[in-house]
Amino acid sequence: MKLSVARLIVQFLKEAGVRHIFGLSGHSVFDITDALYGDPEIRFVQAMHECPAAYMAAAYAKAKRGLGVCLASAGAGATNLLTGIAYAHKESIPLIALSSDVRSREAGKGASSWHEIPQREMFEPVTKMSVTLKAESALDSLREAVRQATTGRKGPVYIGVPRDVQTLEVELPEPPWLPKPPPPLAPDGAAVERVAEELNKSAAPVIIAGGGVYWARAEAELKELAELLGAPFATTPSHKGLLSEEHPLSLGVLGFGAFPFAGGFSLESDLVLAVGATFSEALTLGYGNKVIPEGARIVQVDNDRNEIGKIYPVRHGVVGDARTVLGELIVRLKRSERRKNTAQLERLAREKRAWRDKLESHAYGAEGPIDQWHVYRALKEVMPEDTIVVGAGGTTELVRRFIATSYAYHSGDFRAIGAGLSISIGLGLAFPGRPVACVTGDGSFMLETQELATAAAWNLPISILVVRNSAYGNMKRDQIRHWGGRVIGTELRLPDLCALAAAYGVEAQRVERPPELPPAIKRSLALGRPSLIDVVCPIEGI
Structure with a gap:
């Protein structure tokens, strides 16, 4: 089958589950917006500025725990996207930033052309992948863009589409074009066993949950593990409300924006279990020991091995999907009885009541x-x-x-x-x-x-x-x-x-x-x- 690159992009995004594209139109993207015209399965959300369009797409992606897409025209349209794409980069949100680019024959003329700036190079530092599309490899580039955005540590990708490339027809295999998504990253069983033993020995553990828990949809496993251990749990500031802060074991967030009592429980812990959390500046209040106790035994679970031990040395690190790791820990911990720290939990209940009373005062x-x-x-x-x-x-x-x-x-x-x-x-x-x-x-x-x-x-x-x-x-x-x-x-x-x-x-x-x-x-x-x-x-x- 043959399709223009513009129509390939739209059909491919539909197969990837995209139902809304946020952006602004412009002459240089008319072939893409024309491919969208009248399609009942995918809707174009016209924003008033490209930066808000990127924020909209990122929020939509985060809410759906899926892929977001924003669209802008070449030059100023692309530069206006950048702040919103940087937000998606910082928050590890799967997003495709689509932009037109100058015609291939005009590329390289720099400031003398209407719109040309180094768009691909500009987006490179804040994306997992930044590419200018070529007709002959368009399908492969789109597949790789979705893979990069949605697997491992999620994040944005940039795809620039020159005006002339949008109209070129390419020979394509029959859809579906997307491979089956890979299974969740399985952890090393021996590493999980060591973590379970460490948790069983701990008298006052604290759990910190971040984006890895959110994107793995592991809230139920987090709650079950915390209740099994009788361990207070907190979230990173970016993921407030991941589990209800009314839960008796919830500390709310740690670090920036923490409730007044939260930091004390973290500093008094004898083990910190960090699941899908990067020990950011916001979480740690500056990477020191204001939140994470000095010399703490840290167990870190992350699907990105580069995060393990990056900020603080760890006793044990487990590379794997948060939901899978938490599920395996639950199975192992259920094999043994554990005495909960009743005094600590009673103090947490008192301090939470006192804070609620202050809010209501x-x-x-x-x-x-x-x-x-x-x-x-x-x-x-x-x-x-x-x-x-x-x-x-x-x-x-x-x-x-x-x-x-x-x-x-x-x-x-x-x-x-x-x-x-x-x-x-x-x-x-x-x-x-x-x-x-x-x-x-x-x-x-x-x-x-x-x-x-x-x-x-x-x-x-x-x-x-x-x-x-x-x-x-x-x-x-x-x-x-x-x-x-x-x-x-x-x-x-x-x-x-x-x-x-x-x-x-x-x-x-x-x-x-x-x-x-x-x-x-x-x-x-x-x-x-x-x-x-x-x-x-x-x-x-x-």
């Missing part, structure tokens, strides 16, 4: 301004159980001030602002009908206000809570506290956000007093379409 007094504590308390009280929570900008304080019963989304270790609404759009399309609560700072929101148009076009049930203090709040706060009050570059001149939202056809309201928050949030979430709440929260409330 921020009353909605009729007088006085709103602070961020009020925002998270009100959200927790009124949101439906199936609400998806997103934090953006300085409001990722929700990692610390919000007890998550399900997975919470934010910009992770990349700490990017200007991503919350875009992430919410990707999630809204991944989970049709589920309400999304996006808590974003005003500075972060102003970087992506144009995506109100995208949310409105798809009529997504997203409630956008903009915490307004007319500043990059955390930065201005720290300039006041630590730079002698010399405030520069952190104050914002904001428009009327309710009027701005209305211009996009998005309902909006402004709240200034704490008692107004719960009914405003409840009403917004019940609308079933995009809405905005302008939450006036002075800098002192951060």
Whole structure:
């Protein structure tokens, strides 16, 4: 069979399970978008800017635990994708960044051409694979791109498609074109046995779960192992709510955004079992011993052997799929009785109750301004159980001030602002009908206000809570506290956000007093379409 390369790309992505492509059109990608036109199985989500399109695709991929795709035109379109692709790289999200490139005969002329820049080289440092497509090897390149993005440590790939290559016809075998996915990476049985023995000898183990657990869908195995051991468990900051933080053994996250009691349990542990966690700067608060005890016995499980012992020396390392390894540990540990550390678990219960009481102590007094504590308390009280929570900008304080019963989304270790609404759009399309609560700072929101148009076009049930203090709040706060009050570059001149939202056809309201928050949030979430709440929260409330 013969297909143009543009039509091959679309048909191939459909076979790979892709149902949405996020991006912007342009003359240099018209052959690809024309191949998409009218196809009922795959929909083009037109964003207002390429960077938000990349965030949308990454959030969609993360939510579906599958492959995301974004599309941009050559030159400025490709450069605009880069920040979102860097986010996917930092968070190990499987994503294909598609971009057109200049015609083959024009390549190499540099600044004198319309769009030419070294796109392949630009994406190389933040992707697992970066390639300019050739017609004769297009199918092989697409297969390798999917393999790279979706296996091992997942991550983004870049595919540049010259304009002339898009229209070339290639001879192809009959589909299916994708090989069967490889089985999960099986661990060495002897290594698993040694880890089981180490866990049995441990008096106070702590489990840290990261992205390896999330992508392996190993939440049930993590929970069973923790309960079998009677071991407190925590997540990396990027994976807050991987298991409900209401679970009696949950510490919440460790490191950046940890609940006040969490670090102590980690520092007092005699063994740290890290499963699919990279010991990032955010998790470890700087790679030292603020979170991971000095001289700790560390057992590290990861499907990427390069991560084993990379940051801290380990007692034992196991290379393998998180779900498989945890399952094998459970089988081995069930063979022997284990005495649980009752005193430790009772202390954990007391400290969790004390923290919950503190969170609930921020009353909605009729007088006085709103602070961020009020925002998270009100959200927790009124949101439906199936609400998806997103934090953006300085409001990722929700990692610390919000007890998550399900997975919470934010910009992770990349700490990017200007991503919350875009992430919410990707999630809204991944989970049709589920309400999304996006808590974003005003500075972060102003970087992506144009995506109100995208949310409105798809009529997504997203409630956008903009915490307004007319500043990059955390930065201005720290300039006041630590730079002698010399405030520069952190104050914002904001428009009327309710009027701005209305211009996009998005309902909006402004709240200034704490008692107004719960009914405003409840009403917004019940609308079933995009809405905005302008939450006036002075800098002192951060």
